[in-house]
Amino acid sequence: MIKYLHGFTSEEQQRLVDQAGFLAPLIYPTVNFAGCRKLLEIGSGVGAQTSVLLRLFPDLHITSVDFSETQLLKAKDNLREFADRVTFVLQDVEQLSLAERFDSAFICWALEHIPNPLLALQQVKKHLIPGASIHITEVFNATFYCRPLSPAMEFYYQKYNEQQVHFGGNPDVGAQLGNLLFQAGFKEIELIHNGFHLDQSNPDELKRFIEFWKILMKSGAPGLLEAGSVSQSDIDLMENDLDRILADENAVFFYQFVQAKAKA
Numbered sequence: 153m154i155k156y157l158h159g160f161t162s163e164e165q166q167r168l169v170d171q172a173g174f175l176a177p178l179i180y181p182t183v184n185f186a187g188c189r190k191l192l193e194i195g196s197g198v199g200a201q202t203s204v205l206l207r208l209f210p211d212l213h214i215t216s217v218d219f220s221e222t223q224l225l226k227a228k229d230n231l232r233e234f235a236d237r238v239t240f241v242l243q244d245v246e247q248l249s250l251a252e253r254f255d256s257a258f259i260c261w262a263l264e265h266i267p268n269p270l271l272a273l274q275q276v277k278k279h280l281i282p283g284a285s286i287h288i289t290e291v292f293n294a295t296f297y298c299r300p301l302s303p304a305m306e307f308y309y310q311k312y313n314e315q316q317v318h319f320g321g322n323p324d325v326g327a328q329l330g331n332l333l334f335q336a337g338f339k340e341i342e343l344i345h346n347g348f349h350l351d352q353s354n355p356d357e358l359k360r361f362i363e364f365w366k367i368l369m370k371s372g373a374p375g376l377l378e379a380g381s382v383s384q385s386d387i388d389l390m391e392n393d394l395d396r397i398l399a400d401e402n403a404v405f406f407y408q409f410v411q412a413k414a415k416a
């Protein structure tokens with residue numbers, strides 16, 4: 153059975169679509185596949201990012217790789233209108249084997265779940281033509297900071313990150329993107345820091361991101377409950393802490409993810 157922090161329920165599949173829409177204004181300003189024709193997407197999930205890419209870059213054909221059949225079936229359904237521009241591949245990226253070579257690659261929120269992200273990038277590089285562009289967006293969970301102090305949120309966050317490590321992932325893989333790309337043989341590596349730093353100077357944005365964060369945190373809840381790492385009361389207290397931040401005059405809500413661009 154696949155061990156995966158967020159699980160594959162229909163609620164989780166919808167969360168990925170909502171998340172892609174919510175974060176698109178932060179993620180896509182640095183993404184440029186103009187002039188590219190054949191893109192390899194790794195950990196494509198239910199096609200939430202695929203859909204954004206297909207709309208932004210009308211010349212792209214995307215090969216979407218995921219190791220979950222459940223995700224790929226949902227992706228096929230979500231991307232019906234683009235059926236002639238997407239090929240779906242059920243494979244583990246660590247054993248990637250495709251007959252084609254690509255002029256571009258995209259990975260978003262997937263390396264964090266992969267036990268050997270260096271091997272994943274080496275496999276991707278083997279499938280790229282020299283000079284192909286890669287764009288990666290990944291978590292750097294240690295950057296999370298909030299005020300007032302929120303012990304229940306911090307307890308839950310610790311368990312959430314520990315669960316990801318337990319499943320073979322790395323909740324701080326964003327910090328390693330430069331090293332990983334370098335070790336995999338990529339060139340012209342560029343790192344970009346992105347995310348949010350919110351406070352009461354913009355209460356609407358603060359509220360929007362705290363609501364987003366609650367849903368993200370709760371996406372790990374079924375697995376954490378099943379593992380006995382948290383109780384329902386821990387989940388409720390975590391949500392209360394997030395509500396308290398929203399109401400605090402000195403509220404701070406800060407998180408940075410990392411984007412990397414490079415050439416094969």
Ligand SMILES: C[S@@+](CC[C@H](N)C(=O)[O-])C[C@H]1O[C@@H](n2cnc3c(N)ncnc32)[C@H](O)[C@@H]1O
Nearest residue numbers: 168195196197200218219220244245260262265
């Ligand atoms: C958090 S989801 C992100 C999906 C999509 N990139 C997005 O942003 O909406 C991570 C996806 O990576 C897939 N995945 C995890 N490990 C994988 C592996 N070793 N090979 C292929 N896919 C993998 C999971 O099945 C899941 O669909």
